[in-house]
Amino acid sequence: MMFARLLGILMLVASTSPELGGLSSAGTEAPPIDRVVALSKGRSIALHCAGQGTFTVLLEPGDGGHRAHMAPLFEALSERYRVCDYDRRNIGLSSSAPTPRKATDLQADLFDAMAAANVEGPYILFGSSMGGLLVRSYATSPEVAGFVTSNQPGTSSEWVKLAYPLMTSDQRQADAAWMAGANNERIDVNDVSRTIDRAGPPRVPYVIMISTERFQCKAAEICGRLYGAFAAASRRTAKAGRNGTLRIFAGDHDLYVSNLTDVIAAIDKVALAAARNR
Numbered sequence: 001m002m003f004a005r006l007l008g009i010l011m012l013v014a015s016t017s018p019e020l021g022g023l024s025s026a027g028t029e030a031p032p033i034d035r036v037v038a039l040s041k042g043r044s045i046a047l048h049c050a051g052q053g054t055f056t057v058l059l060e061p062g063d064g065g066h067r068a069h070m071a072p073l074f075e076a077l078s079e080r081y082r083v084c085d086y087d088r089r090n091i092g093l094s095s096s097a098p099t100p101r102k103a104t105d106l107q108a109d110l111f112d113a114m115a116a117a118n119v120e121g122p123y124i125l126f127g128s129s130m131g132g133l134l135v136r137s138y139a140t141s142p143e144v145a146g147f148v149t150s151n152q153p154g155t156s157s158e159w160v161k162l163a164y165p166l167m168t169s170d171q172r173q174a175d176a177a178w179m180a181g182a183n184n185e186r187i188d189v190n191d192v193s194r195t196i197d198r199a200g201p202p203r204v205p206y207v208i209m210i211s212t213e214r215f216q217c218k219a220a221e222i223c224g225r226l227y228g229a230f231a232a233a234s235r236r237t238a239k240a241g242r243n244g245t246l247r248i249f250a251g252d253h254d255l256y257v258s259n260l261t262d263v264i265a266a267i268d269k270v271a272l273a274a275a276r277n278r
Helices: 002-014 018-023 067-077 103-116 130-138 156-162 169-180 189-199 213-220 224-240 260-277
Strands: 033-038 044-051 056-060 082-086 123-128 144-150 206-211 244-249
Touching: 033 103, 044 067, 044 103, 056 067, 056 103, 056 130, 067 082, 067 260, 082 103, 103 130, 103 189, 123 130, 123 260, 130 144, 130 189, 144 260, 156 169, 156 189, 156 224, 169 189, 206 213, 206 224, 206 260, 213 224, 224 244, 244 260
Parallel strands: 056 082, 056 123, 123 144, 144 206, 206 244
Antiparallel strands: 033 044, 044 082
16 A cells, blocks of 8 residues: 555656656657667667656566566556666567576667667666566666566575575475576576675665465465565665665565556656665
8 A cells, every 4th residue: 555655746746856767748749669779799678668757667577478468567557757677688579599597698688778779867677577687687787777686585685594404305405407508598597696795785776575384485485484584684785775675565576566556656666766876
């Protein structure tokens, strides 16, 4: 309820206050984009953008997800932001990429595509599940003004420290293989995690969103003490930066589906803080 009230307030204020340009729809309409963008070295990215605003919101789906997965969130955000979703390489209409995928390559694909399509920052990032982990690694870019994650896994170091002591040998082996690249997109989670660890605490405003144990247990088999480790990793991430917040919701693993209003409110919260920092 608090997030719903906050959303209503932000929408009202955004329409009347020049301070919140990132939430405002004033200005010249930017042309929509829905095409495959050609990049250097034979790369290409299927990119979809609409709306306008001081901030551009970039959407990162989970492992194996493509741009259409967040269509309702895209449509809602495009009413007051410039918003973009895209297919990572090896997904959808984007070109192929060598695997396992590394953090620097993933980040280069995204920001090179934005530059090639003339979609300027500052950017606010939203990532779900593994997409949340990618968002944390992208947040080191000077063009990123803030980010929101939804049920993102912990980094390798966080998970090994907090969760591995609670796992069986088989569980640890399967999890280690997933982190090394045995996931849908063959992403090297260990490499992404090292990028996050090296960067240190985020300097931009951000919100970490997670679901309650009942929903995480049902969707990802993160239950009991293991859920405690997951929550502890998320809490640690939220407390690491001076401008971080943790929010826990009774909602599905894909909070952008079950808790759409809450996700939008979290993005608005970050945009408001980022606007004040400009």
